[in-house]
Every structure is written in C-alpha cells, then in structure tokens.
Amino acid sequence: MSDEKLDKKKTIDLRKRHIGPSCKIFFSHDPIKIIRARGQYMYDETGQRYLDCINNVAHVGHCHPDVVKAGAQQMELLNTNTRFLHDNLVVYAQKLQATLPDKLSVCYFVNSGSEANDLALRLARQYSGHKDIITLENAYHGHVTSLIDISPYKFQQLADAELSPFVHVAPSPDVYRGRYRADHPDPATAYADEVKKIIDKVHKKDGKIAAFIAESLQSCGGQVIPPAGYFQQVAEHVRKAGGVFIADEVQVGFGRVGTNFWAFQLQGDDFVPDIVTMGKPIGNGHPMSCVVTTREVAEAFMSSGMEYFNTFGGNPVSCAVGLAVLDVIVKEDLQGNALRVGRHLSALLEKQKEKHPLIGDIRGCGLFVGVELVRDRLKLTPATAEAQEVIYKLKEQHILLSADGPHRNVLKFKPPLCFTTEDADLVVEKIDLILTELEEALKLHDALNADSSKRKLPADENGHQCHGGLIRSRGSSQQTKRLKT
C-alpha cells in the first residue's frame, strides 16, 4: 500500500503520465478520488461520502469484513496454484455448483469475466467442432481479442471496425426499443426466430454454429430484459445446429435479480444453459471468475489433448474469498434484500414515470434496474444529453449513477446488494428534482426553438463524446464499423 498521500492534482498528473490514455475515468473533467468505502458508501479524500448505485462488483458491500477476513487469513496460510490439492478449491466448486442446475457440474476457475468468456468460446468450439458464434446487438463480453470480436458494444467504437466472418449479430431482445416490442403478440418467438434465420444463413454459407452467447440480462447494452421463453427457443435452435448456449452472468449473477440466484433462471425452470460464465461480483472485487459447464462439454474439451492451466485461477485465496461471498449472501439474505429493495426502487421509479415525460421506460429485476430517458415517448428519441446531465447533477449531490446502452440514455442501477429502501428513496428524490429542472429547461428551449442537445456537456461520465443521440467515441461515426484486428 502506498503510504504517500498525494495531492489530487499530483495523482491526476501521474495518471496522465503513466496510465494508458485509453483507460477512462469517471467524470474526466473533475474526477473523484476515492480513498475508502464501506457497504454502499464510498468516501473521497476530504471525507465526503458518496452513495454508490453502480458498483455491482462490491456485491455484498464494499470491504465486507467477512470477505476481508477470509482473504487475509488465507493469504497468510497459502496462495498457490491448482496443481496441488486444496480443500478451498473443491469445497468452493461444490458450493457454487449447488446454486446451479445439477447438469452444470464442472468448474474452471479463472481471473476475470474476460478470461471466463474466452474459455467459454474455447469450450464451445471444442465441444461442437464448429466455429461460428451468434452474439447480440450491443453486447459486451470482455476486452480480450476474441471477445472484442463478439462485442458490438466495443467493436462499434473502432474507427475501422470489421465484423469477423465467424461472428453473427442477432437483434437485441429489447421489447422497448427493439424490432419486436411489448405490443407484439409473441416477442420471445419473434426474436428467437431471428436467431434461427441467422443459423440458416450461416448453414447456407457452409458455416457451423459453435455457440450463441448472451448476457442473461444485457447490461452495457442498456439493461435489457429478454422476454421469458426467448432463451429456451434460442437454445433449441442452437443445439439443433450442434452449438451450445452460453449464459454470461458476469454482470448479473449471484442473487442480484432477487427472485433467483442466476438471471438466466428468470426465463423459467425449463431453461438450462450449456455453459455459464461468472465474474465481477464473485469475489466482491477480488480478481477471480469461473466457468461452469456440463460433464459432456468438459470431457470434449479434455479430449482435445490440451491441458488447461491458469496460474492464478482457483488459488486458495480466491476460493476463500469466493466462499465468504457466498456465505454472506446467505447469512444476510442479500438476494431477498435485492428483491425487496429492487421492488421498492422500481415502484418509486414507476411513479416518477407518471410524472416525468423524460422517462420512457423502467425495467429491471431486483437491484438491476434501467431507466430509459427519451425526448419523445412515441418516437423514443434518446435523451442522451439529459441522461448525462442527471448523472452529473447526481454527482454534485454525492450520488454515483451511470448511463449506458447504445444511446447512453439508460440510467443504470446496479448497487451493492446491501442497498436500502432509504437509499432508493434518496436517489429517486434527487432524480425527481433533476428531471423537473431539466423538463423546465427543455420547455424553455423548445419555446426558444433551440436544440436542447447543444447544452454544454463535453463528454459523458466515461469520457465518451455526446452528440445528442447515439454516443460514439472519437473516430467513429456510424453504428456498424469494420473491425481491424
């Protein structure tokens, strides 16, 4: 740990000098220096407290003492690789497995969601003997080369993006803004049929489907909740083509959705993915993650003859931390809390929707909630600049929220699961005030026939440029680009 206490300006200067400029900071024109955190609160260098509505990684609360203790005690004893037997590894695998359908019984421990999703692709390709992957519009699955290829959310940022010939993008099952909406008689089937069409097209070109991959609920893509039954039908189409279904739970797993431990379970008990990937919340911030699959997929992977070794993955410290997280979720009934507080939050927001024309849609499960802001409820014109203004004004009120989705107009709630109804009351109260002000200003602007998107907002909280509607990074100007690498 650094004993030096740097002046904030010095911290910023050193960061500019020594940290990759592609690594963006929140609120880049006035970033926050956080020095400690606890529960759902973060504190800056002056002692100012911030209510944290965004750090889904600090799943059971920042610096939870049980998790810290478990990690610290194991660090003192042993931290080595899985080429030696250790109880933490197997006990953790057993307890994690117990949260999943029986069929998903074999674990691979790795260090990040990206490592997990990359391994999932390797498993799928080895098992199926196929290569083509179907992914969703606006999907984000990680930052390594193989995952940028299947992440439109990322590769669309590239100036010269080029879709890999083995990657196929299906429409996002978004019943608010997508191709088939809430008024469609059967959006689940309609969206699943789109996947079927892609499979047919791939087959015509002599391609073969290795996998369909989707977040169980799309997060960066705009907090999208797929209609129930969609995954079952997609899985049927994909399996018929010899591929597997990969459910990416990196953002949304571990009880966040409240009713279930895993978000894919929202689709119904009759749906079981072939591969589940985990990440962010699994270690409450400790770098770890996991891929769980079926015995059949695991055996096929082994039959390739290639050993799988991950230096840090599944080490006794990571497993101790992971076990502690699972214990805390149960002990403190955090899944139940996510359900209760999530319902409270959604109900409060629904009331705001009645009041504020800027709110186009409220959607979510448990403590995974999206509030989509629009300038026009019929045209669904994204209220991108307004969403950024909400985020910035909330920051002034010491509340941390973010906006995401392809238009960066979806306010994104994914707080630590110890979030309370009082926290929800506070943030919604502040949003109410900000939206009221904004709507006043908008009317004024309309009256003046001015373009409301021109108000000064140089970049969003992640440093992306805002151009009223669709947000794109520098160098990019259209939704589908050619991917270089």
Place this chain on the structure above:
Amino acid sequence: MSDEKLDKKKTIDLRKRHIGPSCKIFFSHDPIKIIRARGQYMYDETGQRYLDCINNVAHVGHCHPDVVKAGAQQMELLNTNTRFLHDNLVVYAQKLQATLPDKLSVCYFVNSGSEANDLALRLARQYSGHKDIITLENAYHGHVTSLIDISPYKFQQLADAELSPFVHVAPSPDVYRGRYRADHPDPATAYADEVKKIIDKVHKKDGKIAAFIAESLQSCGGQVIPPAGYFQQVAEHVRKAGGVFIADEVQVGFGRVGTNFWAFQLQGDDFVPDIVTMGKPIGNGHPMSCVVTTREVAEAFMSSGMEYFNTFGGNPVSCAVGLAVLDVIVKEDLQGNALRVGRHLSALLEKQKEKHPLIGDIRGCGLFVGVELVRDRLKLTPATAEAQEVIYKLKEQHILLSADGPHRNVLKFKPPLCFTTEDADLVVEKIDLILTELEEALKLHDALNADSSKRKLPADENGHQCHGGLIRSRGSSQQTKRLKT
C-alpha cells in the same frame, strides 16, 4: 476460507467431480495436498515440509508477511476500479516504470499474464495497423484464444492443430539443441536472420508484421537463453517492417535473473523492447499483471477510439500488493540473492555435469536454471523418462522440481528468490544420488540390451504421457498440428 478439513481422498473425489478434467495436477497418481507455505517451503496436511524449487509465482517467498499485510490492509479500506482516482495506482505505475528504460513509460494493469499478452497483441496491431505475428518454436504465451494461436507449446498438443495464417514460427534461439549451436561463429545473427527470412516471406504474401513476441528467456520452451545481440537484430528487422518487439517477462522478470531486474536487459543496454508484459511474480500470487509500453504505442491505441477498461485491473489492493513486492525485492536484496545463489547453484550443477553423462547442458541466469538431460551427449537424445524419474524421486525426498521443454527433459529451477545456498546444496546432493542410481540402471539396461525408455512411468508430473523422447498429450502424434479454433 473453508473450515472443513477434508480427507485427502475426499478432496480428490470432489476435484474429479467438480473441476475441469483438463486442469492437471502435479504427480497425478499420488498428488500432494499443500495446506500452508512460507518462504521457500510448502507443507502438506501431515506437516511434511517440501523444498520448493518451482514456484516462481511466490517470488519473494510464500506468504511474505509484508505482502500479506499490504494486501489485507488495503482490502479493509477500498477495492474498486480505476475509474476513480487512487494513489496506489499511480505510485505503483511510477515505481514500476522506474525499473524500466525511460521510453517504456505507459502502464496498463490487468489480471494475468494471458490478459497482458493479449493486450500486447492488441496494442501492436493497433499501432502498426498490421496483423501478422512472429513467435518462437515451443513458445508459451498464455491460455486465451489469441495466445494459444501464438503458442506452439500449446497448439501442438491439439489433435487437429492448425496454424493461424497470421502466425509465423521462428526457430528457437537455442544454442544447445537448436539450428545454430554454441560452435556457430555468430548464432545471434544466424537466428535473427531466420526472423528476417520470415518477414520477407510474409511480405511476399502481402502480409504485414505487427509484432515479434518472445519470452526474454524461454521458460516452458526449455529454459532457453538466447545469445546476446539476438533481440537487437530481431528488433531492427521487425521495426523496419513496421512491427514492434514484445518482450514477455511473465515468467522471468522482477530480478530473477540476478544481474538485471528484467531478463531482456541481459541482451545489453542497447536493447529496449516496444512492449513489456509482466505476470506471475508481480503480486507474489495475487492475480495481477501489467503491460508497459511507449507513449507512441499508447497514443496509437487510444486513437482507435476504443476505451480500455479492465474491471479488476489496477485496483487499489492489487497495486498495494505489487508495491509491497517491489519493496521486499529491494529491502531483502532478492535480486542480489538470485545472483549469488544462482551462481552457486549453477557452479554445483556444472560439477555434476562433469560427473554425470546424463547431464547434457546447464544453462541459466540467477535463479532461472535449466539442466537438460540427454542419453547421448553427441546425439542429444532427450532423456525424458530419466528427467521424470528425477522429478519423482526428488518428490520422495520432499523436494519439488519439474521438467519441461519440448522433450520434457529439462529440469527447471525457478524457486522463490529467498532460496539459499543450503537449499541449492541439498537439491544438488539429491540429484547427484538419483543420477548415480539412474546411470547404474541404464548401464544395466544397456548391458541387457533393453530399452531404457520402457521403465514404468505412466505420465509426467503434469499428467502428460511419456514416450521416451518427445512428450505429447493424448490424441497427438506429430510436432506440428492443425489447430482447430
């Protein structure tokens, strides 16, 4: 942490049930259960102590109290992502940078050597605008899809390996067993010319070189020490082609080589890579790693328009741990110890070479030492089974050593840097006894005209099948295979 104390058999059973069967264990027919470790020693569930000659990850010694304390204290305070300012991140980046040539000034913090090498490829491809990568024979750079492609050590294990059209394999600069040997007047130039030839071939096919990547000293590839001057010449050829030089220090960095902090510095002060990747020892077991590059490469990466965000990378806990590791290396002069004990170990082994015909070559720098066993010093017939026998017999003596290289006949020393001259004395004394016995037995076998490779050794310590010479995993039968994915 698991409070349950499982019977060893139960641990093995649960592992079989819930851990991917591709995840191999040391000494699979009788694996070791390690429950604690300290310094250069590991302890099993009965309290039996093992001398650890292989865990380069536990760089400053297992469970070093300073590192444990730094990690535990920071875990209590804050563990969050780099979208907030934090002193640990920038102070660590600054201190890490200070160990490197000035030109290498921009850091990206990630979670594993694999994430680091994948990012290095992305940086190289973005900077150069090119796609082709030159890698070395027997190279290992990581387990994600993009790195399996450039790791002959891995993809040769696949039953149906297929070399990616963008990957080109140059001869390993191995002056013992390679194309140009110690008796060659200028092996550095000869090996560098091979890289030049590849570049010319790629250009003829309208390919363009993005990068040459090599471990500064090949580790899994057989503890290969490239001749000084080789990297300079390769870098010149590669840069002329518009590509960059990536030095992979994941296994060999952080003072292990004794004379220098980084192994690439063994080539001379006139050599500076464009990208350096780090890993294993960086956090003494904590999952973390880093990529350091030049301002030019970093700016080019940013100009793509794509943000780089790594959820866990560079978090305050990882940085606290990394800072503590750097501090301990200095405080305990571990680089100096690596030099002194490494020289002692190499000198002892050289004496063994005079005595034992099975020892073909001793090579190394500091506490990175390889002992290549051969059945015939002229033909260099790999003594694979004998190397495995040494490993197994040392295990009976409670000493952990491994064998690696394409023929798995290179005894591989890479202990924690707190290894002592007494430890070196002990392991060499035991090796002496084992080799004496083995050579007796071999003479007996020769007298009986029996094939010495047929002695019962079902698999090596990593679970690979032994077939006398070249070791291949199940399903593989030739050195260059077609890679499926």
